[in-house]
Amino acid sequence: MRIQKIVIAGPPSAEAFLKKLASAIASDEVDIDLQLGLAAPADTPCWSETQIFVSFGVPCSGADMDAAPGLKAIITPSLGYEGIDVDAAQGRGIAFANGRVAENFESVAEAAMLLMLTALYRLRDAEERLRRGDARSGPPRARMLKGKTIGIIGYGNIAKALIKRLDGWDTRVLVSNRSKLPSSPGFAQCDLDTLIAASDIVLPLVPLTPETDKLLSRSRLLAMKPGTILINLSRGAIIDEAALTDPEVIEHLGTIALDVFKTEPLPLDNPLRDLPDHILTNHEISHTQENLGALFAVAVENIEAAIAGAPLPTAFPASGR
Incomplete structure (x- = not known):
């Protein structure tokens, strides 16, 4: 069985959420690298070996994708995805999904x-x-x-x-x-x-x-x-x-x-x-408990689908905000 490399990255303020996410998807099938405060995915030493990138506000360009030739999915556990070049991902056959709940x-x-x-x-x-x-x-x-x-x-x-x-x-x-x-x-x-x-x-x-x-x-x-x-x-x-x-x-x-x-x-x-x-207000007025719970659940579903090679539940293209 080939172990799949997953990089989960986001700001230190999201540490609890990202650690919980890493724990929820942990298994013998994956090797998880949790990165806090990462400026670009290529800054992590294992990037070239990564198959799945979970980005919480971390940009990912076409050049970043090219530096990870085995990358097959980019998932963000939020609605916004500024900084992620979705067109570049789709042009390279990399699946993309966000927190569309x-x-x-x-x-x-x-x-x-x-x-x-x-x-x-x-x-x-x-x-x-x-x-x-x-x-x-x-x-x-x-x-x-x-x-x-x-x-x-x-x-x-x-x-x-x-x-x-x-x-x-x-x-x-x-x-x-x-x-x-x-x-x-x-x-x-x-x-x-x-x-x-x-x-x-x-x-x-x-x-x-x-x-x-x-x-x-x-x-x-x-x-x-x-x-x-x-x-x-x-x-x-x-x-x-x-x-x-x-x-x-x-x-x-x-x-x-x-x-x-x-x-x-x-x-x-x-x-x-x-x-x-x-x-x-500090970009938090709509951050309800119900919203966070749903975002977490759909992020887990997307990651598990990517591990299995199945379609991502909230994959693009889809209607916008």
Whole structure:
């Protein structure tokens, strides 16, 4: 029996998850090399002998793949796969699979609902006034979700899950997507500029590609309605991050809720931290226990299929976010 070499790599922060994953797939058929803090797969001494690469945020280029001639599968236990050249893998006959689980899409959609309502109802302001001992005074600042226009950029699984959850809230949903979508009573399709001009809440839900890098530029941010709530749960670079600290943009927009940033974790000296009406979370707002459990289970299924030479359960190609 030939022993298969598996390299599992990711950041030190994921050590517990990756060790548990290694333990779950351990057998006499595999030799597992767990690497924490690896910059590139070729940096591990056994890379040339590797058949299966499990990457948690570690890039893998075509050159890396060529340096491992026996590589037959690349698996990432997450939805995102930036840095992995999927086209290069498929061109070399290397299977690729990610963590495409319903709990992931649903957790992000629920987080989007949470941030919309938190921003509309000024939850942070209300809590801070109570903690300071301030009396309730003046007209209410909270607003209802009912009657608002929600602009969703992209129509992948997260967008579909969010539209499903918005049903019954008496909102108007606009969707901007590269391709023509079937007509639906749940939303109306329009171009991006129309969506930006008409929406009370804007949510980009697209992967980061050369086309979506800084998709929401300074000019597009200023083209939004005054007081627009902007929520980003996709990738930080989709919004021109520098523009979010521009005084004119700050004055123009309403609450900005960000769970993702161009550089993660967000540096302590990043000026976004100093803006009082922002909601900032550390790329974790949708990391539910249910999501993590499902990601772990499907990663094990993908790895076991790769060991057996079977099709990977969540292999590409597949529909996007």
